[in-house]
Amino acid sequence: MNQKSIIEQIQTNKKHPNLKFSIKEKTEEFTRKLFFTLFDVDTEVAENIEKLEKQFQELADLVCWEPDKPCRDIWQEYLERLPEILKKLNKDAEAIAQNDPAANSVEEVYLSYPGFFAIAIYRLSHEFYEFGLPLVPRLMTEFAHRLTGTDINPGAQIGTPFFIDHATGVVIGETAIIKDNVKIYQGVTLGALYVDRKMRSIKRHPTIEKNVTIYANATILGGETTIGANSIIGGNVWLTASVPQGSMVSHNPQINIKNTSEK
Structure with missing residues (x-):
């Protein structure tokens, strides 16, 4: 079999026109920036909110290939929910710091606890899941899963505070x-x-x-x-x-x- 025939067969069997791995890469970039915007004191909030909106618009165009789903419209309502999500996550972190004898400070929880990171990405993805945004919520939690060994489906309903110890x-x-x-x-x-x-x-x-x-x-x-x-x-x-x-x-x-x- 010559190379031209091989290439033709591969192209013929790439059956899913909307399967773009850039969706995964862009979701992970968006998730990382969102986390830093909410927690890192050196990350400028207003500037990054604008960047996040642009990243989200790119994602929406990639994942919402059905014409009757205007995914871009989700952003403003999601943005309005971010302060409440952040309040919940701060309660999660404070509860961990108060109850885990191994925690030396609440900063240690934010920076080093894989369970907290997994919970944070879950809470940030859950709202997108509630809006019905395709692919992105699951890719967000899979990003956290890969980093922490903790697999939380974005559809789960989780109260506050919540503590996953050791996480893996x-x-x-x-x-x-x-x-x-x-x-x-x-x-x-x-x-x-x-x-x-x-x-x-x-x-x-x-x-x-x-x-x-x-x-x-x-x-x-x-x-x-x-x-x-x-x-x-x-x-x-x-x-x-x-x-x-x-x-x-x-x-x-x-x-x-x-x-x-x-x-």
């Missing part, structure tokens, strides 16, 4: 509902019982009520599963059914310890 391996599904003052540790999954395209419009991820703590590697599955308020879910627990408020759920594995120094 956390998965929060699209229809999960998390109420105020919830804390989860690394490796926690809030997922669906099974995957079926027919369930697209159905709640398939759990509800976590207020003041719940979920320890490392716990798995909670199912749209009808509710963790009652003020409950503690222990590490490595597997749940597919609801638990009442004030519950303590634990997993007790059998551990055998052998002293190899004895003869």
Whole structure:
């Protein structure tokens, strides 16, 4: 097969005219600038808001290829929501600083906590998801996922404050509902019982009520599963059914310890 034939076959099989990887690159640039605009004291707000608007307009033109979806019109309303989003994120950061003994300052939380970064990008993407903006919300959270190991679908509903400790391996599904003052540790999954395209419009991820703590590697599955308020879910627990408020759920594995120094 000659090179011309190979090129023709590749071109023939590039079937998606709107599949442009520049969308991903531009979304990541936009997300980074948005984060710095909100938090970095040396980043000038007014100047960057103008730059963000231009970046958003470029993104809107790339992702809204259906003519009946005027995505550019979203920007002004999104901009009006930014102060409230920032208030929520400041509460998240303050709660982490006040409750985590490893945090030496709130600045440390903003600069070094992967869980906070993942929450921040989730909250910033969630509003775009609510507006129905295609692709961009998911690409924003996937950007955070790649950097932090924390996978939060932009469709999830998450209260304030929210704390993800250590962050790595956390998965929060699209229809999960998390109420105020919830804390989860690394490796926690809030997922669906099974995957079926027919369930697209159905709640398939759990509800976590207020003041719940979920320890490392716990798995909670199912749209009808509710963790009652003020409950503690222990590490490595597997749940597919609801638990009442004030519950303590634990997993007790059998551990055998052998002293190899004895003869």
